[in-house]
Amino acid sequence: MQGCLLMPFIEQYKYVRIFKRRRQKWYKPDPGTPEGRDAYQIAAKHEGAFARAFLAALREMFDTAKVERDLKRAFRTGSPVQVLEAVPTAQDEESPIWESFREKILRAYSTVMTEAGRDAAERMNKKFKTKVWFSVDPEPVPEKTEVVKAREDVAAAARGMMVPINPYSVKWMEERSTHLIREISKSQREVVTDILADSFERGLRAEEVFDEIKANVGLTKRWNKAVVNRKEALRAAGFSVAEVQEKGARYRDELLGKRAQMIARTETITAQAQGRNDAWRVAQESGVLPDVQRRWLSAPPTANPDAPCEICWGLDNETAKIGEPYMSPHIGAVEMPGEEAHPG
Numbered sequence: 001m002q003g004c005l006l007m008p009f010i011e012q013y014k015y016v017r018i019f020k021r022r023r024q025k026w027y028k029p030d031p032g033t034p035e036g037r038d039a040y041q042i043a044a045k046h047e048g049a050f051a052r053a054f055l056a057a058l059r060e061m062f063d064t065a066k067v068e069r070d071l072k073r074a075f076r077t078g079s080p081v082q083v084l085e086a087v088p089t090a091q092d093e094e095s096p097i098w099e100s101f102r103e104k105i106l107r108a109y110s111t112v113m114t115e116a117g118r119d120a121a122e123r124m125n126k127k128f129k130t131k132v133w134f135s136v137d138p139e140p141v142p143e144k145t146e147v148v149k150a151r152e153d154v155a156a157a158a159r160g161m162m163v164p165i166n167p168y169s170v171k172w173m174e175e176r177s178t179h180l181i182r183e184i185s186k187s188q189r190e191v192v193t194d195i196l197a198d199s200f201e202r203g204l205r206a207e208e209v210f211d212e213i214k215a216n217v218g219l220t221k222r223w224n225k226a227v228v229n230r231k232e233a234l235r236a237a238g239f240s241v242a243e244v245q246e247k248g249a250r251y252r253d254e255l256l257g258k259r260a261q262m263i264a265r266t267e268t269i270t271a272q273a274q275g276r277n278d279a280w281r282v283a284q285e286s287g288v289l290p291d292v293q294r295r296w297l298s299a300p301p302t303a304n305p306d307a308p309c310e311i312c313w314g315l316d317n318e319t320a321k322i323g324e325p326y327m328s329p330h331i332g333a334v335e336m337p338g339e340e341a342h343p344g
Contacts (some may be wrong), residue, residue: 004249008160035123043268050108051264054254055218057101058184062070062214071213072206080196089188089217102177109173110136112268117169120279130288134279136169168278176274180267184232190221195215217250223255281322293319296326336337 061067074082085088088097117134125132192213196234199209216224231248239247283289296315311330320326325333 032112035079038119038199039116039269039272039277042119042272043265043343046115046266047110047261050112050268051257053104053108053258055260056090056218057104058215062217071210074129075199075206075209076198080193084189084192087188087192087213089186090185090192090211093178093185098181102181105180106173109176109267109271110222111174112271113278116272116275117279120276121283124280124283124289128289130283131278132283132288136173136275167276168281171272173271173277176267176270179232180263184218185242187220188217191216191219191224194224194228209250215249218256218259219252221260226255227252232235235247242278277322286324291321293321295319 006025067086071083074086082318088095092096114134114136117136120127121132121134121303124130149294195209195212195216198204199212200229204212216227219227228250231244234247277294280292280294284292296318298314311334314330315326315328316332325335328334
């Protein structure tokens, strides 16, 4: 009995020793600077809320009688093209069906960017004795504050008046949400195509196909295939139909959670980086700052030896002027973490 209790500890100890041997020179227990630690904390703080908003927004698209009716009708025609046209998440990013999703994601971006931008503004105010106020959405600056109405009013800015910052953030959020929708739409078309191929082969009813598509919204083609394989393995192992459905659904929900978390981690890190970048960029353009540079700080490693990726740790500690890209030895110009370095 004692030996059985010790085995998990022994296996864990062996793994830790292996991981330690695999650590590279870039290993760091934390980002190493107050700014870096705050950046990770801001992203981590909003990661869960972003993941929940992401999944909820996708599922809401299917929660109407019209969508269900249109999808079932399309399936009965036997035309995969008509089915794809009826699936909300498989439609083009310009389709009105994505409007509600975009609104929720924009709010999630805005929350992260606002906190990150104000944190950056607070730091530059302390360091350079400026009075910068960061705002993603149009909103009043604090009371009893002088405001520079135009960024070009450098003389007024130099006198220490408050500079509201908001020329880039809204545009970035709109472009970023479009990019995210495009990626989701592409993956959903692949998943729905696989579901349709399987449903026609098995002779499923329209109601069953609708439930299957709705249940798998948000998964990639690879992870949808993993769910299918898990169910086949359970059937081969002799589990009942009810058990296969229950265990398959549990596994699918686990993968959906991971998918949402992966997207949320990428998007919150990118959004907080953009918020900080906007704050510094406009403050410098307004004439309230001298020429300054930004520094790339790689995320600390995880139990996965591939995280952070070679792109990130290859750029660790590299500097670039505000408004100019970093230069990666792997992929060339990179504006900030979460974009070219982490495409979804």
